[in-house]
Amino acid sequence: MKQIDVCLTPDLLHLHTTENTIVVVADVFRATSCMVTAFAHGVASIIPVATIDECRVWQERGYLAAAERNARRVDGFELDNSPFTYMDDRIRGANIAMTTTNGTLAITRSRNAVKVLVGSFLNLDAIARYLKTEPYDVLVLCAGWKGRVNLEDTLFAGALVDRLKDGFAMAEDSAIMANRLYCDGKNNLVSYMANASHIRRLQRLGIQKDITYCLQHDLYDVVPVLRGTALVSMAV
């Protein structure tokens, strides 16, 4: 039987194997929700980069620059980390260079996997359907917050476990824990998230609208995948 495993933060990635495995990276608030929204609105590719300076280099070559540091926009960049900025006609066909506090790092650290996919609640069903058709094990990599676990990415992991549990065995307790938390909160994720640390940080920035948006399930039928150094939308 195929296995589904959950890595609660990139700081625990050394304990997990990515061999023969498809990694699904989740940074629900807000990097991977932005990426999924961008592909649903026609972006051609997204290059995840580590630093603001790398982003600027790509910007000079005609890419749109997207960045967030500590949940704030960067001066001179076209895009920030609010998914609503990606619902714009000017991004259709564009290439984006994106750096975020946690999400892009998690993607670049997963390169050895069979495939690296970008997951969020917004494309949960598309991701689940795709994984069912593949012969590989699955590792959900939660981006977390500066190495620490966070509730929102864990809930996404638990939601994906829930969608896949008929065809996959849960490898370790992290998958069980994530799945139980999701089942506990799924009837009202917005209120379930209410006291979480990242929500408190985001609310200080006045972006409750983003939070509510990112917790919606199955809005978009896209599966972003890492090809070389760039994310593209897979035809599914």
Added chain:
Amino acid sequence: MKQIDVCLTPDLLHLHTTENTIVVVADVFRATSCMVTAFAHGVASIIPVATIDECRVWQERGYLAAAERNARRVDGFELDNSPFTYMDDRIRGANIAMTTTNGTLAITRSRNAVKVLVGSFLNLDAIARYLKTEPYDVLVLCAGWKGRVNLEDTLFAGALVDRLKDGFAMAEDSAIMANRLYCDGKNNLVSYMANASHIRRLQRLGIQKDITYCLQHDLYDVVPVLRGTALVSMAV
């Protein structure tokens, strides 16, 4: 307000501060449950050591040797990792050298804290009452399983958060997650644990009796504390 934080595995300890903090180490199946049981039955001290060989050195000096590796007893040692072996008159007043797969390592890695306490469901109330009287923040350090998170230690952390949440703020999402899992499962922890990975490992060893025992709350009014290199029972 004092803070309570939860470190889900020693592999994440680098993200947490132990400064001005009392660390409560939990290795519910079964090291810290054994330690608490031992002190409740009159043991004088327990030295946590890293290796089987160190245990043997202390054994030659008159200590009782206790060990477990991969949940199995070690040849030639008086005690193993079943709490029932510590309910014996011969251990009254004895000194024990103990090494376990995960628990003793977690204790030795916490030495920089203000105090290091040994927690389990068996002495949950005693630990909670003690922490309320102290001015320090609290970090619950889950011993986990070879670096990975496990359900039983996380549930203990969540139980302690539950007992302390009136007087302590939850520092980060790990405390919220542990607490919600505990609240989800507390009405029947034995069945809540049924599919967890460690339970599956332990059940192969035929020790359901130990599991049921270790999940009982508030049996003993003891607070083991690290003094130098040895654990002793604190007068509370």
